[in-house]
Amino acid sequence: MNATKKRAVNGSVAMLAMAAMLGCSTGTATEKSGDPSRQEKEQPGKAVSAAVSTEPVTLTIFNSSMGDELMKSAIVDPIQAKYPFMTINVVKKEKGSYMEDLIAAGSVPDIIMGDSSGDIPVYNDLNVLYDMTPLIKKLGFNLSSIDPAVMDEVRAYTGNARILAIPRGHNTAVIYYNKDIFDKFGVPYPKDGMTWDEAIDLSKKVTRLDGGVQYRGLDFAEHILIPYNQLSLPAIDAKTMKAAVNNDKWSRLFATLKRVYEADGAKPAPADYGGRASTIFLKDKTLAMFASTLMFGALPDAIKNGLNWDVVTLPSFQEATGRTIQMFSPFLGISPTSKYKDQAFMAIAHILSEDVQVSEAKLGRPSVLSTDRVKTEYGTANELLKGKNKDAIIKNKFAVARPSITKYDPAAYNILRSKFKEVVLNDKDINTALMEAEEAINKDLEQKQAAK
The missing domain is CATH 3.40.190.10 (Periplasmic binding protein-like II)
Incomplete structure (x- = not known):
């Protein structure tokens, strides 16, 4: 069924199982076992059912520095392949479209992608990052598969329990x-x-x-x-x-x-x-x-x-x-002014799904997930790493978050x-x-x- 027919069938609002929408490649046997608690632990991005509109929607993403080709392959294509009803428009950080310009114009993108965790306090001070905790709860997103040190660092950058951003990968x-x-x-x-x-x-x-x-x-x-x-x-x-x-x-x-x-x-x-x-x-x-x-x-x-x-x-x-080193990671967040917060979070959750993270890990990009599959697949599709001590790249743990972080x-x-x-x-x-x-x-x- 093509995307146009699919939209027509879906109508304006569909009751979707978010487990399918935020889908994961693991846990099939667990689903059959009927043990939901075990199933949630084993499926990164696992979510409970929720009402989410599948009408065609255009989401804008603020791209602070990623190259066009990588942005398309790592972010845009995976989201649109998973959710054909979503169209992704990218707003590049350049003259005339710095975040301050977008705030002044009243056109802050739905999804904010920052260069590194160090940008979190800066964007937080500009009030362009939404606390995603309600969305995580509403859509049942499973945070337990993300390296705990990553989430500790995120919280450290906000100075409280809010989750204003989630790293999509990390540097080391x-x-x-x-x-x-x-x-x-x-x-x-x-x-x-x-x-x-x-x-x-x-x-x-x-x-x-x-x-x-x-x-x-x-x-x-x-x-x-x-x-x-x-x-x-x-x-x-x-x-x-x-x-x-x-x-x-x-x-x-x-x-x-x-x-x-x-x-x-x-x-x-x-x-x-x-x-x-x-x-x-x-x-x-x-x-x-x-x-x-x-x-x-x-x-x-x-x-x-x-x-x-x-x-x-x-x-x-x-x-x-x-x-x-301490976490040095590009991150994804949602604007408080977005009219499509649910869909924006679905897009972010898919980037954090095990399938997408494994694809990234195979290319040698360290994942924020701590699953065995991500670790064993690391670097297997990167020619540069063949015959190299590639496990050294993901062996060490992050340094703990520094106790004090400011803009x-x-x-x-x-x-x-x-x-x-x-x-x-x-x-x-x-x-x-x-x-x-x-x-x-x-x-x-x-x-x-x-x-x-």
Whole structure:
């Protein structure tokens, strides 16, 4: 039956079993067993029956940064294939259609897709995120299949029990390494489960000047590992609205990461600090290990250029063993002004269904679900991961949510990053750097709050 005939048959309102509409690929045997409690636990996105309109409806989705092709394949196509009565229009974040522009025009999209969890407090402050708790209850959506750490992080970003957003996937950080450099110097490869001390000690063995070429052992994406740090350290105390950086914990984090650059030849040139590290690893091939989020987009060209690589888990701190970075995830939310909240949530729920999440996981995109099927299928359809230690990408748990999150965090972490750069390149004393960071963050907070 084609979509037009289907709409005619459905009429204006149909009583649909949401188990079918939010459908899942698992649980067939459970359905036959007649045990609804067991069935709900085994089916991500499982829902009770509810009255939902299946009249043709157009939903708009705010796309903050995803490329057009990926947006179509990962979001639009799965929703429209599942629900032919839904038409999805995408509103890209660009000049004239920033969220503030859309608010002013009274045209906030039905579904909000943000870049990362860090955007949640920003959009929350703009009042464009609806608490989805009533929809979750109404439509019987099963949250238990989502990694509990993910939902803890979501709640942490709102400061209460509201669910303003649900991540559709997550990023993670790992160590990429150049096997040829380790082979060249006869040094054993990195391994899963290293501490930072072990990784730094290993890096010293491959930090060498050879044939006029300076090889460095280790570098990291500081724009990720400082804001989303494994020790879950906040930059701002949300209760006092003061900086929370001039303390022993931040000093320990800075001191550990600074050691990455202390061996002879390990300190990068000023022009190579920060963003150039990925280029040095991927193209120059003079960096032995690089701690970063996933780089699948850049790896094909690097492989053609001769990069012989593999991956291991991100090194951990002794007080946070087996932890990667904090949740760093694109999310989906619903606008309070949407006239189609039920349908919008159905669309989101389908993106979070096991079938869609498995499809994403096969391509190497880590899932927010914690089901065995998602884990076993991870990376199986990604040619880049064949023969690689792909389980390292999903092995570590998230770092716990930091205890204090505000909309001013991005600016505060930028200040911290700039001070860490001075520690690395200018040998600035760590205590002095943190004291200066504290002063700069507090000044920034005072100015922004005074301008409100």
